[in-house]
Amino acid sequence: MPLPNSDECSQLDFPVILLTGASGYVGGRLIPLIEQQQVILRCLARNPDKLRPLVKEATQIVQGDVLDPPSLDVALQGVETAYYLVHLMSGSKNFEREDRQAAENFAEAAKKAGVKRIIYLGGLGDDSDPKLSPHLRSRHEVGEILRQSGVETIEFRAGMVIGAGSLSFQLMKSLTDRLPVMICPRWLSTPTQPIAINDVLAYLLAAKDLPVGVSRTFEIGSPDVVTYGDLIREYARQRGLRRLLIFVPVLTPYLSGLWLALVTPATYEVGRHLIEGLKNPTVVQDHTASKVFAVRPMGVKEAIQQALAKHDSTVKLTP
Known part of the structure; x- marks a missing residue:
């Protein structure tokens, strides 16, 4: 299967960048930024017709x-840098197994194609925590599989991404918008360091231009260590909402996921996995990213302001 515009591209002395997860939230926001650079952008898509516009x-x-390994061989032809922004949690009940298989397929194909660098966005969380949620454990496993390929891998570990369209942010927004009184588990006071979508994109772009080196993992987040309860309160404050949070000792992941499915647009399975991850602290412990990159992440207050401004402008444009 020939690549599109292969004759034209062979005449250009630009590196080829492959983007997986192009139809996802982060990937979709990354596309126009990469298109502005002197590179050839190639996107992997199960349904090209939906992505083309x-x-x-x-x-x-x-x-x-x-x-589908054979399709990866075609997509990775001539690729210098590959962005791996794939997460199968939303489409599979056994997402850990499928994420593992997908990462193994991609790692093997990238190695065979001679890819020089893989850039991957994973999740924060302490590897030594025996109670690390399946969602976060899977994110870390994918990063390890990519590194084991022998291809230089730059892994970013992030917590909640604050931005209009981010699933985690939309869950919080929907809950806060719809429930004047929230029955919350005590672990909603777990510390976390969310990060604005624009800062995530800045890191991902900067990683492409790092000097060649060994595989590295960077933990990224806003300068603010907060709780999920703090995020709800700050969102409510900016929206002019009065919300009461009542904390209870136990709210099982099963009940939490069912609750989310009833009051938010998220599916039950996705909501349940995300809720399980809230039990684990997701705080930046290694600050190497601030030494390697020029990115200086904004605080939580500004991140929420930007997310709401983007959301409101999108709503106004929608007929």
């Missing part, structure tokens, strides 16, 4: 799936 004409789209 969202990208520039010069951007290549290759039909494929991370669970």
Whole structure:
């Protein structure tokens, strides 16, 4: 299966960048930023027709799936840097197994194709925590699989991404908008360091231009260590809402997921896995990113302001 515009691209002395997860939240926001650079952007998509209206004409789209190894061989031809922004939690009940298989497929294909660097966005959380949630454990496992390929891998570990369209942020927004009184588990006081979507994108772009080196993992987050309860209160304050949070000793993941499914747009399975992850502290412990990158993340207050401004402008534009 030939690549689109392969004759034209062979005449250009620009590196080829492969983006997986292009139809996802972070990937979709990354596309126009990469398109502004002197590179050839190639996107892997299961349904190219849906993605084509969202990208520039010069951007290549290759039909494929991370669970279909032959399609990866085609997509990775001539690729210098590959962004791995795939997470199968929303589409599979056994997401850990499928994420593992997808990462193994991609790692093997990238190695075979001679890819120089993989850039991956995972999740914060302490590897030594025996109670690390399946969601976070899977995120870390994927990073390890990519590193074991032998291809230089830059892994970013982040907590909640604050931005209009981010699933975690939308869950919090929906809950706060709809429930004047919230029955909350005590572990909603678990410390976390969320990060604004624009800062995530800045890190991902900067990683492409790092000098060649060994695989590295960077923990990233806002300068503010807060709790999920703090995030709810700050969102409510900016929206002019009065919300009462009542903390109870136990709210099981099962009940939490069911609750989320009833009051938010999220599915039961996704909500349950995200809720399980709230039990684990997601705080930056290694501050190496601040020494390597020029990115200076904004605080939580500003991040929420930007997310709401983006959301409100999008709503106004929607007929």
